[in-house]
Amino acid sequence: MSVIVTAILALLGLSAVFGALLGFASIRFKVDGNPIVDEIDSLLPQTQCGQCGHPGCRPYAESIADGGDINKCPPGGEATIQALAELLDVEATPLDSEHGEEIPKQVAIIREDECIGCTKCIQACPIDAILGSAKHMHTVIASECTGCDLCVEPCPVDCIDMVPVDQGLATWHWHSPKDQNIIATDKMSLVTEGANLS
Amino acid sequence: MSASFKPTPSSKVISTRTIYDFHGGIHPEEMKTLSNQTAIVQPTIPPKLVLPLQQHIGKPSQLIVELGQRVLKGQKLADADGMISVALHAPTSGIIDSIVDHPIAHPSGESGACIVLIPDGKDEWCELEPCEHYEHLSVSKIQAKVREAGVAGMGGAGFPTEVKLHPPHHDKVATLILNAAECEPYITADDRLMRERAEEVVQGMEIMAYALQPGECLIGIEDNKPEAVAALREAAKETQIEICVVPTKYPSGGEKQIIKLLTDKEVPNGKIPADIGVMCQNVGTAAAIYRAVRFGEPLISRVTTLTGEGIQQPGNVEALIGTPIDWLISQYGFQEKKTERLIMGGPMMGFTLKHIETPIVKTTNCILAPTHKDLPPPPPAQACIRCGLCADVCPAVLLPQQLYWFSRAQEYDKAEHHNLFDCIECGACSYVCPSSIPLVQYYRHAKGEIKQQKQDQLKSDQARERFEARQFRLDREQAEKDAKRKARAENAAKAQAAKKAAEAVKPADSNTEVQNKIASEDTVDTNKAAVQAALERSKEKNQTNSVSKPEEVIDLDALKTTWDKTQAKLDKMHDALDDAKTNNSDQVEKLTRAVEKNQMRVNQAKQAWKKASASLKTVAETEAVQGSEAEKPDISVLATALEKAQSKLDKMQDALDNAQPEQVEKLTRAVEKNKVRVNQAQQAWEDASASQTTKVETSSETLTDATKQSDTVEQPDIEALESAVEKVQSKLEKMQDALENAQPEQVEKLTRAVEKNKIRVEAAENALKAANSISVTNQNGEQ
Numbered sequence: 001m002s003v004i005v006t007a008i009l010a011l012l013g014l015s016a017v018f019g020a021l022l023g024f025a026s027i028r029f030k031v032d033g034n035p036i037v038d039e040i041d042s043l044l045p046q047t048q049c050g051q052c053g054h055p056g057c058r059p060y061a062e063s064i065a066d067g068g069d070i071n072k073c074p075p076g077g078e079a080t081i082q083a084l085a086e087l088l089d090v091e092a093t094p095l096d097s098e099h100g101e102e103i104p105k106q107v108a109i110i111r112e113d114e115c116i117g118c119t120k121c122i123q124a125c126p127i128d129a130i131l132g133s134a135k136h137m138h139t140v141i142a143s144e145c146t147g148c149d150l151c152v153e154p155c156p157v158d159c160i161d162m163v164p165v166d167q168g169l170a171t172w173h174w175h176s177p178k179d180q181n182i183i184a185t186d187k188m189s190l191v192t193e194g195a196n197l198s
Numbered sequence: 199m200s201a202s203f204k205p206t207p208s209s210k211v212i213s214t215r216t217i218y219d220f221h222g223g224i225h226p227e228e229m230k231t232l233s234n235q236t237a238i239v240q241p242t243i244p245p246k247l248v249l250p251l252q253q254h255i256g257k258p259s260q261l262i263v264e265l266g267q268r269v270l271k272g273q274k275l276a277d278a279d280g281m282i283s284v285a286l287h288a289p290t291s292g293i294i295d296s297i298v299d300h301p302i303a304h305p306s307g308e309s310g311a312c313i314v315l316i317p318d319g320k321d322e323w324c325e326l327e328p329c330e331h332y333e334h335l336s337v338s339k340i341q342a343k344v345r346e347a348g349v350a351g352m353g354g355a356g357f358p359t360e361v362k363l364h365p366p367h368h369d370k371v372a373t374l375i376l377n378a379a380e381c382e383p384y385i386t387a388d389d390r391l392m393r394e395r396a397e398e399v400v401q402g403m404e405i406m407a408y409a410l411q412p413g414e415c416l417i418g419i420e421d422n423k424p425e426a427v428a429a430l431r432e433a434a435k436e437t438q439i440e441i442c443v444v445p446t447k448y449p450s451g452g453e454k455q456i457i458k459l460l461t462d463k464e465v466p467n468g469k470i471p472a473d474i475g476v477m478c479q480n481v482g483t484a485a486a487i488y489r490a491v492r493f494g495e496p497l498i499s500r501v502t503t504l505t506g507e508g509i510q511q512p513g514n515v516e517a518l519i520g521t522p523i524d525w526l527i528s529q530y531g532f533q534e535k536k537t538e539r540l541i542m543g544g545p546m547m548g549f550t551l552k553h554i555e556t557p558i559v560k561t562t563n564c565i566l567a568p569t570h571k572d573l574p575p576p577p578p579a580q581a582c583i584r585c586g587l588c589a590d591v592c593p594a595v596l597l598p599q600q601l602y603w604f605s606r607a608q609e610y611d612k613a614e615h616h617n618l619f620d621c622i623e624c625g626a627c628s629y630v631c632p633s634s635i636p637l638v639q640y641y642r643h644a645k646g647e648i649k650q651q652k653q654d655q656l657k658s659d660q661a662r663e664r665f666e667a668r669q670f671r672l673d674r675e676q677a678e679k680d681a682k683r684k685a686r687a688e689n690a691a692k693a694q695a696a697k698k699a700a701e702a703v704k705p706a707d708s709n710t711e712v713q714n715k716i717a718s719e720d721t722v723d724t725n726k727a728a729v730q731a732a733l734e735r736s737k738e739k740n741q742t743n744s745v746s747k748p749e750e751v752i753d754l755d756a757l758k759t760t761w762d763k764t765q766a767k768l769d770k771m772h773d774a775l776d777d778a779k780t781n782n783s784d785q786v787e788k789l790t791r792a793v794e795k796n797q798m799r800v801n802q803a804k805q806a807w808k809k810a811s812a813s814l815k816t817v818a819e820t821e822a823v824q825g826s827e828a829e830k831p832d833i834s835v836l837a838t839a840l841e842k843a844q845s846k847l848d849k850m851q852d853a854l855d856n857a858q859p860e861q862v863e864k865l866t867r868a869v870e871k872n873k874v875r876v877n878q879a880q881q882a883w884e885d886a887s888a889s890q891t892t893k894v895e896t897s898s899e900t901l902t903d904a905t906k907q908s909d910t911v912e913q914p915d916i917e918a919l920e921s922a923v924e925k926v927q928s929k930l931e932k933m934q935d936a937l938e939n940a941q942p943e944q945v946e947k948l949t950r951a952v953e954k955n956k957i958r959v960e961a962a963e964n965a966l967k968a969a970n971s972i973s974v975t976n977q978n979g980e981q
Binding site: 041042044045046047048056057078079082086126127128129144146168169171172173174175176177 | 252304305306308310579606608609611636639640642643645646647649650651653654657658659660661662664665667668
């Protein structure tokens with residue numbers, strides 16, 4: 001009988017100790033917010049362009065965390081979709097063309113002699129990458145510009161151009177070889193074709 | 199080949215050093231005899247030299263010459279920009295023709311900034327600083343000399359050599375290795391250099407050893423270059439340098455591979471040889487260091503192999519840096535029809551030149567012009583059969599197959615986990631691949647993509663930071679705005695409560711309360727109140743003032759003094775004008791105007807005095823018949839009003855004189871307004887006096903008390919209105935002053951306030967006019 005009592009007491013004691021421990025841990029190591037949102041947010045390109053239909057990258061990250069689609073970010077393109085798919089362990093789906101096409105990196109350029117200094121673009125820029133003040137010429141800090149094109153629409157004189165980022169030698173890298181997986185018999189015909197052409 | 203090779207006594211000494219082995223490697227057809235049979239030749243000076251500002255790893259050189267400038271051979275054209283950069287020198291004397299974007303030696307075939315030098319054919323050296331004995335120089339002096347000479351690694355990467363002459367911070371250099379393996383097929387530049395200039399190479403290595411103080415000095419050379427080995431042994435007889443002959447195997451000339459071969463050490467992932475106490479240099483670099491220290495010669499030429507079946511006289515040339523490749527190969531029988539492409543570097547690691555006019559740079563060790571038969575284009579790739587040959591030959595002990603899958607599937611993080619960045623891109627895997635898969639190209643692409651992604655990640659982090667900072671700023675501004683609005687609302691509520699409390703305390707005193715309210719609420723109401731107050735006052739005056747003659751006299755006196763005052767002022771102004779005329783001519787115009795105005799004022803004062811005295815006379819004449827007590831003080835009041843207006847005008851004129859140029863316009867306007875006011879006051883006074891005269895003339899004994907009463911009431915009313923107009927005017931003036939001194943952001947508000955006040959002034963003036971006309975009608979009625 002006493003054995004049973006001892007066992008019960010021991011179990012009760014253990015549960016009390018571990019319960020206290022867990023209770024302490026849940027308060028002491030409480031995580032504010034959803035950490036997965038931060039992780040998703042860090043994968044997004046942070047253009048804050050709103051092409052996904054959310055007002056910025058973080059809201060999109062939140063919607064993804066809530067189970068939304070991961071293929072709504074044209075600036076990130078396939079690479080971002082891949083990364084998100086990996087992180088969330090879901091199927092990578094092709095980019096939803098409803099939200100736009102993946103285009104080469106762009107940067108905004110203000111045609112400065114046409115700028116009237118209305119500051120509308122400055123207010124539109126989500127990352128404060130446009131410099132200028134009222135009735136003074138504005139200019140884009142090209143190194144900070146994410147190419148979200150949010151400044152183009154508010155400009156009353158249409159003096160902002162989106163131009164592809166100059167792929168100088170610094171950013172140049174080898175392109176991927178063409179995939180031509182052929183069978184041996186095809187190879188021969190290709191070679192002869194090549195010979196004929198030359 | 200072996201005929202010329204005679205073992206020297208030193209080569210008989212069997213090296214005790216064990217040569218280790220590295221994993222993998224291949225044995226491609228060497229093709230070296232094509233170009234290593236003839237001595238290095240010196241081509242003529244080309245008609246044009248194109249010198250890229252970036253021929254090395256690091257920052258581009260900084261241009262220090264001007265267009266059209268004549269430069270001498272060896273003169274510095276561009277300076278090193280920072281630590282990781284090298285200088286650039288003129289390979290021959292000539293004129294700087296232009297600085298243009300020209301295709302440079304880069305696999306992309308893109309253009310870069312280049313100096314175009316047109317040689318003048320004189321090949322005139324600039325002054326050099328030779329040095330017989332490098333031992334007499336300090337290490338830092340040697341480093342400076344190498345830096346000044348613009349020496350960059352000539353093996354292929356082009357890393358600034360001077361940086362590699364500094365021993366690592368915490369460590370001593372245990373082993374200095376001179377990489378003479380030259381393992382790539384076709385290339386024989388180092389081979390010929392060692393055969394012909396072994397002395398220079400060895401001396402160069404001695405200088406490096408002097409700077410780095412290594413534990414041992416090794417020259418690693420493949421056994422397919424016996425002549426070079428012999429020459430080196432001969433040259434290094436008396437030195438600490440050890441010649442280590444390694445078996446021929448590609449890619450033993452890779453930095454990590456030669457270190458493994460000679461020392462059995464492996465460079466850890468992500469580290470450089472210096473981290474394990476090894477420093478590796480190329481033989482060409484050693485020779486360049488020697489020339490830089492011994493003769494003070496900068497790096498202006500290099501030995502380049504011109505080879506391949508497409509060149510009729512293959513061999514090695516000492517080409518000036520900047521020599522256009524098309525010109526150079528045409529000198530040695532380039533057969534364009536036979537050649538499919540030009541390759542810079544060797545067949546394994548070189549790249550196809552997209553532009554044939556690309557210049558020779560400091561890292562160009564070979565120009566290969568293969569025929570179709572020599573180096574056929576790679577057959578189309580087939581599917582990977584997982585044979586594993588690539589893994590067998592990989593000198594970096596990687597899993598090329600896995601890397602291939604990951605790179606192709608764009609699973610770059612997995613590729614990175616499989617140490618993609620340890621790949622030296624030697625091409626051994628592609629060489630053995632039975633499916634002809636261009637493996638190296640996949641790896642290069644993957645590496646580029648990963649670097650790009652890392653850069654993008656950095657940029658997006660930066661963008662997020664900026665975005666969050668902006669969000670924070672906007673929130674803070676909004677919060678501040680809200681707080682202000684709240685504070686204002688609270689204040690308003692408090693004021694409202696205080697008012698209510700005050701009302702509750704004094705409910706009996708409602709009459710004055712109401713009046714106060716009216717007064718405080720609107721200036722028009724204030725005017726009304728003032729009119730009322732003035733009426734009351736004048737009534738009192740009328741009652742007390744029975745005899746008005748003394749008043750009239752005083753008035754006359756006052757007018758007289760005004761006249762005198764104005765006259766005195768006018769005199770003063772005349773003086774000032776004279777002064778100004780002699781001293782400062784730009785104020786003359788202003789002063790002249792002021793004087794004219796004052797003259798007018800004096801005239802007015804005079805007239806006023808005359809009129810007043812005339813009217814006084816009339817009054818005096820008719821006084822016996824009619825006691826028009828009420829009329830007299832009116833004239834005096836009008837006269838004082840006139841006087842006030844005049845003095846105000848004077849003040850303004852003064853202010854105008856002293857004013858800043860930008861305020862002149864505004865003040866002028868104010869002065870003009872005041873003038874109008876003065877005129878009005880004068881007219882009012884004239885009207886009053888005229889009416890008085892008429893009244894006096896036409897008045898009879900039948901005049902009733904009632905008419906008298908109406909007169910007395912009417913006249914002070916005009917006076918009150920006048921004072922009201924004046925008040926409002928002064929307020930307006932104050933406001934205009936405030937507007938002038940105002941901050942730009944307040945301007946809009948003030949302008950609105952000023953406009954409001956103007957309207958009020960107009961209203962007051964209208965009231966005055968109406969009152970005047972009523973009085974006139976009244977007087978007519980009296981008649």
